[in-house]
Amino acid sequence: MKRTASVALLGLVSMAAQAGPADPGLLVGVSGMLTSYEIDGDVFDDEAVGAKLSVQYRINKYIGIEGSWLDSGSFSEDTNPANPGGGVDIDLDGMTIQAIGYLPLASEDIQLYGKAGIYDFEQDLDTDTGSSSRGANGLTLGAGTQIAVSSNVSLRLEGDWFDLDGGEFWTVSLGVNYHFGPL
Numbered sequence: 001m002k003r004t005a006s007v008a009l010l011g012l013v014s015m016a017a018q019a020g021p022a023d024p025g026l027l028v029g030v031s032g033m034l035t036s037y038e039i040d041g042d043v044f045d046d047e048a049v050g051a052k053l054s055v056q057y058r059i060n061k062y063i064g065i066e067g068s069w070l071d072s073g074s075f076s077e078d079t080n081p082a083n084p085g086g087g088v089d090i091d092l093d094g095m096t097i098q099a100i101g102y103l104p105l106a107s108e109d110i111q112l113y114g115k116a117g118i119y120d121f122e123q124d125l126d127t128d129t130g131s132s133s134r135g136a137n138g139l140t141l142g143a144g145t146q147i148a149v150s151s152n153v154s155l156r157l158e159g160d161w162f163d164l165d166g167g168e169f170w171t172v173s174l175g176v177n178y179h180f181g182p183l
Contacts (some may be wrong), residue, residue, distance in 0.1 A: 022061055022108035025182040029054040029156060029173025031124050037075045037090060039167040044088060047075030052173055056100065064100040066115065087128050092169060094121035096140055109148040117142050119162055138163045
């Protein structure tokens with residue numbers, strides 16, 4: 001029994017070792033993000049630092065499906081600087097699901113992609129007079145590049161736009177992916 005388990009484990013490890021960034025299969029990633037949140041009419045406009053965790057299944061060389069969880073970081077602004085009590089803090093966190101299309105390039109070590117999907121966020125608003133929370137969902141679009149640094153690891157640089165009701169939310173992220181290969 002131990003010998004069978006050892007052979008199975010060795011087989012899984014060797015499959016993962018052969019998985020490249022353009023190969024079909026599962027990949028998991030973590031990214032740091034620079035984020036920007038703006039409420040229409042220049043009422044609120046701030047930047048923050050956030051994080052994102054992603055899981056993608058690459059169906060083939062050109063198409064993938066990705067689910068992500070992200071935390072925007074905290075946006076803060078004094079909306080009434082002339083008077084005390086105008087401080088506002090906004091946090092966004094939630095999930096996205098996106099279809100990803102990879103461009104065919106001569107090198108599989110560098111890949112360009114575009115993506116489109118939907119998001120479902122929780123927006124937390126804290127002011128000097130109280131706090132509230134509301135859900136937000138809608139369309140998200142993005143583009144990026146993935147650069148292989150080994151057979152299982154790639155660096156990822158991407159930008160995403162989220163169509164928020166009454167505002168816009170942008171992210172630019174830099175992260176690392178680990179490629180597990182086919183399931």
